[in-house]
Amino acid sequence: MKPIYDQAVRAEIRKRMSPPNRESVAEIARSTGITTQTLYNWRGQWQKQGQLVPATSKAPEQWAAADKLAAVIQSAALSGPELGVFCRERGLYPKQLARWRQAAEDANGPSAPSMADQRELQRRNQELIRQNRKLERELQKKEKALAEAAALLMLSNKLDQLWPLDEEH
Structure with a gap:
């Protein structure tokens, strides 16, 4: 109760x-x-x-x-x-x-965005989010490639130190 x-x-x-x-x-x-x-x-x-x-x-x-x-x-x-x-x-x-x-x-004044304006802003926001994700993926790929190139350059330098090329022969 x-x-x-x-x-x-x-x-x-x-x-x-x-x-x-x-x-x-x-x-x-x-x-x-x-x-x-x-x-x-x-x-x-x-x-x-x-x-x-x-x-x-x-x-x-x-x-x-x-x-x-x-x-x-x-x-x-x-x-x-x-x-x-x-x-x-x-x-x-x-x-x-x-x-x-x-x-x-x-x-509720005249400066308030209309529904069409809000939809357009939402669409533009989604487009920017997609573009941002694409750029982030591209940046990750480039960072990996740069790391790989740096590793290869370092190995090449080490190889040259271990077995120097005789330029006289």
């Missing part, structure tokens, strides 16, 4: 997952005895509701893109002191939010 957790427990867990605490799911599971799968399910529900719950001890710059976007969306209507309070509560800086907002805007 699955244990049923009341809203107070869930709120406490959400607070521990949210910035500035940012405890990982594994840490919370160890300390509370709640299974990691339950915690991941709750976190997924909260994220679908647009709440910022990264549940990781990573620094904000290392958060997943979805968590950064959630922070940008939550702070979109805030300014001045409200934005400061929001940032302090979550361990963020307003400059980070501005940079993340700009990245989100740029992702």
Whole structure:
């Protein structure tokens, strides 16, 4: 039978997952005895509701893109002191939010490559990879040939030292 957790427990867990605490799911599971799968399910529900719950001890710059976007969306209507309070509560800086907002805007801007452009870049990348492999094989062959020529030259010199040719005869 699955244990049923009341809203107070869930709120406490959400607070521990949210910035500035940012405890990982594994840490919370160890300390509370709640299974990691339950915690991941709750976190997924909260994220679908647009709440910022990264549940990781990573620094904000290392958060997943979805968590950064959630922070940008939550702070979109805030300014001045409200934005400061929001940032302090979550361990963020307003400059980070501005940079993340700009990245989100740029992702869908006119400079973003179209699907055809992306396919062309992928095709070109594959072509360059094939060309690189071909050149590497060619280089290996030439290195082997050079090593063989060096060995033959060394043997020839040794032979000349052992049995010098009499040029007088």
